[in-house]
Amino acid sequence: MVDPVKTEDATAAARLQAVLEQALLSGQWEEGGKLPTERALSLEYGVARNTLRRALDGLERLGLIERHVGRGTFRSAARPPAAMEEEALSPAAVMECRLILEPELIALAVTRTTPADLARMDECLRGTDDASGLLEFEHWDAALHDAFALATHNAAVLSMSRSLARVRERTDWGQLKARGDTPRHRGTLQEQHHAMVEAVRRRDRDRARQTMRAHILFIQSYMMGE
Amino acid sequence: MVDPVKTEDATAAARLQAVLEQALLSGQWEEGGKLPTERALSLEYGVARNTLRRALDGLERLGLIERHVGRGTFRSAARPPAAMEEEALSPAAVMECRLILEPELIALAVTRTTPADLARMDECLRGTDDASGLLEFEHWDAALHDAFALATHNAAVLSMSRSLARVRERTDWGQLKARGDTPRHRGTLQEQHHAMVEAVRRRDRDRARQTMRAHILFIQSYMMGE
DNA sequence: CTAAATTTGTCCGTATGTATT
C-alpha cells in the first residue's frame, strides 16, 4: 500500500529535484560555485534537458540556485536572514502570527475532532513521513495545519487560518526553509507533528497547545537564529 | 519597465494565455462548457501542444478552466475572483474565533505599542464614549480592535485580523447585537474597552489578555445565553 | 572591436502513460 521509500509515484522532475536538493545542501558544490551545464547534468542523471529544467525551476524558486543566460547555473550564496527588521510580510512576521494563532486553534480543535478529522491528520502524517523532497514535505505540512483548522468545525476559524496560509505563499522565504531542511531537523518536525496529532487523539488540550507552541518556536529558532 | 499590453517580448505561452483569457471572459464558450481538445486548440492557434498547455496551466491557476484526464477542458462555472465559500457564518463561530485570536493579539500588541498607537486607541475610546446610536458605537468598536491589531506592528497579524473583520461584516447577526444594546450593557463594554487600553498603556501583558478574554466572553454571554 | 563559442531560454514534434467515456 504505502511504500516508505516512495519515490515511485512522484514525477521524474520532482524526484530529480529532491536528489539535487540533497546534493546542494550537503555541499556537493561550493557556495556561489557553478554547477555543470544543463546538458551535462541531464546526461549525468539520465533525463531529458526539459525534465532537468523543471527540477531546476523548483530549486530556483526555493532560492537554492541562480541561473543566468549565457553564464550558467550557480549555487546561491548562503545569505543570513538579512534585512529582517523591516517587515512587509517578512518571514519573521508570519511566524509570529502563527505563534499567536495556531496554539489556540489546536486547543479548540481538540474538543471538536471527529474520527474523520483524525483520519485526515493521519494521512498528512504519512505524507510528511514519506516525502522525499522539500516541496512534497511542505505540501503535506500545510495540509496538516489545514486539517487542524478543519477540525475546529468553525467556519470563521477556518477562513482565518486559510487567509494566513495564503499570506504564507506570498512571503519571500529566501533560503530560510531550505537551510533548515536537514534530516535531523526534519526528524524533529515529524516527531512534533506526530505528538500533536497524538495529543488531539487523546483529547489532551494542554499538551496539544504546548506541543504546537514548541513546534512553531522550533521552526522560528532554526530560521532566524541558526 | 514592463508594459502589460506589450505582447511582443512575452513568451508564446503567455501571449496565448492572454488571448484565451479574453475569449473565456467574453463568453466564447459557455459556463461549464467543454473547450476543444488540446490538439485542436494548438492547431487552431498555431502553437505546439506543449505551448498551449503552459497557457492552460496559467488559466487553471486563475480558476478560469478545469481540466480532467480523459474528459477534457472546461470553462469554470461563473465565479469571478477566487471563489470562496460565502456561507452565512454563525455569530457563535465568529465569537469563538475572536476568543482564540484577540487575547493573544493584544498580548503581542502590549510589547510593541507606540505613543501614536495609544493616541489612536484613545480616539476610538472617545468615539465609543460619545456614540449615540448602535451603528456609531459599532464603528468605533471595530476601529478600536483594528487599533490593537495595528499596534502589533506585524503585517501578517494585521492582515489576519482584518480578514476576520470582513468575515464579521457578512455574518447574520439578526437581533443579537440590538438585544444587548442597553445602557447597562454598553456601560460594561466601555469599562472593558478603557481597561484594555489602560493595560496596554501600562504594558501589563497578562492583564490585557485577561481583560480582552473577559470582554469577548461577556459579549458571548449576553448574545447566546440570556 | 569583432567573431566565435558557450550556456540558458523557448518552442516544437513525437511517444508513452493513465484516466474517462
Added chain:
DNA sequence: AAATACATACGGACAAATTTA
C-alpha cells in the same frame, strides 16, 4: 474492449545573453 483526452517525458532546433579568442 476500444476510442478519446489529458499528463509526462524525450530529443532536437533555434534564439538570446554572456564570455572568450
